[in-house]
Amino acid sequence: MQKKKTSTRTVTRARAAKVAPGTGSRSAATRERILDAAEKLFAERGYHGVSIRDVTGAADVDVALVSYHFGSKQGLLEAVFLRRAADLNDERLALLDAVLASGGRRAPRLEDLIDAFTRPLLDRSTRGSPGWKSYFALIAEINNSPEFGGVLMTRFFDPVVQRFIEAIRRALPQCDDRDLYWAYHFLSGALTLTFAETGRIDKLSGGVCRSSDLASVHERLVPYCAAGFRALCVSGQARARARAKRGRA
Amino acid sequence: MQKKKTSTRTVTRARAAKVAPGTGSRSAATRERILDAAEKLFAERGYHGVSIRDVTGAADVDVALVSYHFGSKQGLLEAVFLRRAADLNDERLALLDAVLASGGRRAPRLEDLIDAFTRPLLDRSTRGSPGWKSYFALIAEINNSPEFGGVLMTRFFDPVVQRFIEAIRRALPQCDDRDLYWAYHFLSGALTLTFAETGRIDKLSGGVCRSSDLASVHERLVPYCAAGFRALCVSGQARARARAKRGRA
DNA sequence: GTTGAAATTCAACGAACGTTCAACTAAATT
DNA sequence: AATTTAGTTGAACGTTCGTTGAATTTCAAC
Numbered sequence: 121m122q123k124k125k126t127s128t129r130t131v132t133r134a135r136a137a138k139v140a141p142g143t144g145s146r147s148a149a150t151r152e153r154i155l156d157a158a159e160k161l162f163a164e165r166g167y168h169g170v171s172i173r174d175v176t177g178a179a180d181v182d183v184a185l186v187s188y189h190f191g192s193k194q195g196l197l198e199a200v201f202l203r204r205a206a207d208l209n210d211e212r213l214a215l216l217d218a219v220l221a222s223g224g225r226r227a228p229r230l231e232d233l234i235d236a237f238t239r240p241l242l243d244r245s246t247r248g249s250p251g252w253k254s255y256f257a258l259i260a261e262i263n264n265s266p267e268f269g270g271v272l273m274t275r276f277f278d279p280v281v282q283r284f285i286e287a288i289r290r291a292l293p294q295c296d297d298r299d300l301y302w303a304y305h306f307l308s309g310a311l312t313l314t315f316a317e318t319g320r321i322d323k324l325s326g327g328v329c330r331s332s333d334l335a336s337v338h339e340r341l342v343p344y345c346a347a348g349f350r351a352l353c354v355s356g357q358a359r360a361r362a363r364a365k366r367g368r369a
Numbered sequence: 370m371q372k373k374k375t376s377t378r379t380v381t382r383a384r385a386a387k388v389a390p391g392t393g394s395r396s397a398a399t400r401e402r403i404l405d406a407a408e409k410l411f412a413e414r415g416y417h418g419v420s421i422r423d424v425t426g427a428a429d430v431d432v433a434l435v436s437y438h439f440g441s442k443q444g445l446l447e448a449v450f451l452r453r454a455a456d457l458n459d460e461r462l463a464l465l466d467a468v469l470a471s472g473g474r475r476a477p478r479l480e481d482l483i484d485a486f487t488r489p490l491l492d493r494s495t496r497g498s499p500g501w502k503s504y505f506a507l508i509a510e511i512n513n514s515p516e517f518g519g520v521l522m523t524r525f526f527d528p529v530v531q532r533f534i535e536a537i538r539r540a541l542p543q544c545d546d547r548d549l550y551w552a553y554h555f556l557s558g559a560l561t562l563t564f565a566e567t568g569r570i571d572k573l574s575g576g577v578c579r580s581s582d583l584a585s586v587h588e589r590l591v592p593y594c595a596a597g598f599r600a601l602c603v604s605g606q607a608r609a610r611a612r613a614k615r616g617r618a
Numbered sequence: 619g620t621t622g623a624a625a626t627t628c629a630a631c632g633a634a635c636g637t638t639c640a641a642c643t644a645a646a647t648t
Numbered sequence: 649a650a651t652t653t654a655g656t657t658g659a660a661c662g663t664t665c666g667t668t669g670a671a672t673t674t675c676a677a678c
Contacts, residue, residue, distance in 0.1 A: 146645085147655060165516050168417035172636060182657055187637060189655095257515055264509040267414050269567035278573055301574040302589045309562030310555035318518035324527055325550040339608075340551045340601050347600030348593035355592045395674075396625060421666060431627055436667060438625095619678100626673065635664065640657105647652070 151189050153179040156251055159200045163254035166261055167197055167268070198272070201262075204244075204255050205276045211240040212280055216287060230291045230346045234307070237284050241315050242338045253317065260316030263308065292353050299356035303349045314341060400438050402428040405500055408449045412503035415510055416446055416517070447521070450511075453504050454525045460489040461529055465536060479540045479595045483556070486533050490564050491587045502566065509565030512557065541602050548605035552598045563590060 157179035161170040172193055176183045190196040215236035219228050244252040262268045285304055289295065317331040331337075406428035410419040421442055425432045439445040464485035468477050493501040511517045534553055538544065566580040580586075 150655085163515065166415055166417055166514060168415055169516065171634075173634080183636090184638080184658085185656070193636065260513040261510065263569070264513040264562055264565050264567065265415060266412065266506055266565065266567050267418065269565075270569045270572065273569055274572050281573060297574070297577050298585070299589065301570060301578045302586060303593060304573075305563065305570045305578070305586075306559035306590065306593050309558040309560070311558070313513055313558030313561070314554065316513050316515065316518075318513065318515050320512070320519045320522055321550060321554045323519065323523050324530060324553075325546070328546050329550045329554070336547070337551060337554075340548065340604070341555065343600045343604045344552060344555050344597035347596040351592045351596030352589050355589070359588075399625085420664075422664080432666090433628085433668080434626070442666065621676105621678080623676095624674085626671105628671080629669095631666105631668075633665080636662105638661070639659090641659105642655105642657070644655080645653085648650080 147189070150179075150181055150185060153181060154186060154189065154196070155200055155203055158196050159203075159251055159258065160254045162197065162200060163257035163261070167193075172196075197268075200255075200258070201272055201276055204252065208240055208244070209277070209280045211243075212237060213283065215239065216284060220287060227293065228287055228291050230288065230349055231342055233284060233287050233291060234342050234345050234349075237307075238311060238338060238341060241311070242334055245315055245334055256312075256315035257317065260312040260318075263312045288349065292349060294357065295349075295353040296356045296360065299352040300349075303345075303352045306348060307345045310341060310345065314338075396438070399428075399430055399434060402430060403435060403438065403445070404449055404452055407445050408452075408500055408507065409503045411446065411449060412506035412510070416442075421445075446517075449504075449507070450521055450525055453501065457489055457493070458526070458529045460492075461486060462532065464488065465533060469536060476542065477536055477540050479537065479598055480591055482533060482536050482540060483591050483594050483598075486556075487560060487587060487590060490560070491583055494564055494583055505561075505564035506566065509561040509567075512561045537598065541598060543606065544598075544602040545605045545609065548601040549598075552594075552601045555597060556594045559590060559594065563587075 154175060158170070158175045161174055161178060164170075172186050173183055175196070176186060186193065186196055190199050216233070219232045219236050223229070241256060245256055259273075262272050281304070285300060288304070289297075289300060292300070314337050315334070317334075319331050321329045322331055329336075403424060407419070407424045410423055410427060413419075421435050422432055424445070425435060435442065435445055439448050465482070468481045468485050472478070490505060494505055508522075511521055530553070534549060537553070538546075538549060541549070563580075563586050564583070566583075568580050570578045571580055578585075
């Protein structure tokens, strides 16, 4: 199964392609076209549900360019993921710093922290380029997928998440770490499903709720999760007291 | 694109296959084998990430049997979905009725309702056959997928969900319907991500939390979501008061 | 034991899959 | 103007895809 071709000159080019060929100016445009199309299609039908030809067809570009620019289909997925992650993480951290700075030495307000974590998604989905909606739908699928969930999400987002959890720990200093992490986990599930906009709640509610009305959802997501964090905090202390009592008995 | 074959005798058999061929006893066993393998693989790699040959290979069965028993690959997915849905829904409704009955005329406790909705998942994932874990992972992917999320979930689960929301409405009679539905939406996201067991929280928490320790998660999921429901309820009333005040002004 | 339907097997269909290669174009370097 | 290089193209590679038709086996009813 090893490559037998004693390839001659072309090897250097192929190797170079694997690294990252795009520095020229006219390549950047086609790279973006491919990323836009891939983002949309991956979000709609999932990674395996989309062929490279689907992507290049939608981008009106030759098939071979995916391998050339991104090395492989998997490389394309990671590039899609990476493209918007930096921007998203940057604003999240900026908002987090602003919340922490405005409070001075005082503990930050829990609602402000959750808002700083989630508002960048709201802003981009409602006012950003339409690609952001696809991006968030893709993240929702990835986040819930055993195949990619534990890998891609961790790599691209966990450093920022860690900083938020540290801040939340300051807001709820008496809270057990396990309760803190699980509370974040629930927030993560609610958040990704919300910004995936699958439309299921529209049918379920008979039109009372609209997935696309993200401002209304976000307005509710923050108090919902803040209350959840606090409840876990107190119920965790109750559990600890019960354990201590059992220990003494 | 229409079938030109003036097919003679075999048509009756083929038609019958589309409906549901399995009544014989030895067919039931192979059907189950196929469903088990499909459930596991769909959960691991998603619908499009699994080929029919992957499934029949794992089930040690001929390729053609999927078309014979389930009509098509999509038919197989729906059969996987349907197989455990009835059992799950039945116990959910039984627990719901028990909660409502035990309370008599009084409003049910919110925590009891959320527990009735979620505990059947906990029981089956921890004590049921291992196929249940795959099933819940598959549901998580479907729930967050634009392609299937709004269709399959609605068809198989929404009737039961509606009954729960009615019961929750009795527990929070002053709560606005929009707040109620959105609160359920957040619960749904947290629930599906939890039982998907993607393992992401294990890495994020550095081992403090374990996805596989579902009893600990469930113990926290209930108070988290109950507090969320109540918080939405009161913040919804605050919003209503604010709207009324603006109206008078 | 024969019959007949249900279940299974085998082989193959055309289409689509991800990837690669050599040839070609266009821009930058000398 | 000549040469190099990044970018693009079209074609093809071998493989796998979902599905199908016909032949074969299994098993219960007669």
